[in-house]
Structure formats: structure tokens, C-alpha cells
Amino acid sequence: QVQLQESGPGLVKPSETLSLICTVSGGSVSSGSYYWNWIRQPPGTGLEWIGHIYYNGSTNYNPSLKSRVTISADTSKNQFSLKLSSVTTADTAVYYCARDGVAGLAYFQHWGQGTLVTVSS
């Protein structure tokens, strides 16, 4: 059973870079033709897809965030990470990592528990 766990600072200052890691167990980030995703949810609002990294290392990002987002993977640690630069209070959200249920673009079957990141000075 695939399990995902987000980790990282819960507080980030405006204009700085938000950095989160998703640690994966029960599956490998470098095999299986899966997409590994980051999704966020501002307090009291809906879900926004940030981007994903494919098992082969290729990435796609939401155009609304593309200029500030980098998603990468560390296959030796079986982790993938999110970096969001130049953050503002609008980036305050619960950040989830998630994996598709089957190979290719599909449904999000596996989710981390989420981690709240607050942007504040």
C-alpha cells in the first residue's frame, strides 16, 4: 500500500521560498509510470493542482504558478519535493502530495495527510 507523508516548515516569510518534501513508502517515485503530484487548499476553500513529476523526471505545472514552482525528485531517498518562490499570504494553504491510482493521467488515489504552511512575517 502506497503511503505519502509531507514535511517541511509550517511558517514561511513573505517573498521567501516555500520548500516541502513528500516521502513515499510502499512504492517507488522512479518506476511504474506514475505521476507524483502536489495539490494545495487555502483555508476554507477548494483544491488547486500545483503540478506533478513523472516517474521519468519530466514535470508539468499549473500555468497560474508555473513561474514560481519547481518539483523535483530524489530517487535515492524515494522522495519528491516542492519549491514555491516569492510567496505571499495568498500561498497560505494546506499542501498535499498525492499519486495517481493507475499509470498516466488519472484519479488521485493516494494522498498524504497534508501540511499547513502559513505565509506571515
Added chain:
Amino acid sequence: EIVLTQSPDFQSVTPKEKVTITCRASQSIGSSLHWYQQKPDQSPKLLIKYASQSFSGVPSRFSGSGSGTDFTLTINSLEAEDAATYYCHQSYSLPRTFGQGTEVEIK
């Protein structure tokens, strides 16, 4: 970008009632539409995949239908534990998008 519009935004329902939530896509997405349930302080949980396929372990009172641009999530005989926000999501094209959510409250 494909926009998903859910209706209603909020529904207050008594137990055992039937709940119907709709999701309309801004362009045809075939059956690449999935439904999730999210309870407070929890991650979303998959209910229905590819418009009408029930996900393993989901109670049979949850069902989905539709294709193209119009989709429906139905909860037959609502139970108290179904109080949650429900989201649709499309995997037809990038960027992946979600509906704005429908909150279901138990009267």
C-alpha cells in the same frame, strides 16, 4: 484550462434523503471525471472514478453518472457520516482542475 462548475454550493439534507450533486465541464472530457469526499481536517478520499466506477470500499449508496460535459454524483439514503464537502476533478487534460466543491450538511 477546463473549468468544472458544481451545483449546488451547499445542501442541507435530512438523513435517508437522496442527494444529487452536478458537475459541468467547460468542454467535453469524455469520462475522465472523478469524485472525492473531504471531511474537515482530512485529506480528500476517492469515491468514484471515470464518472461511474465505484472505488473499492466505498458504500454502495454512492454512485456516479454522466459523460461529455455533464456529470452527477448521487448519494442514496444519506447517512450522518456523509456530512462532508464533495469535489469533482478532471484528468482529461492539463492543468488538472477541480470543481469548487459542494458542502453537504446533515439537518
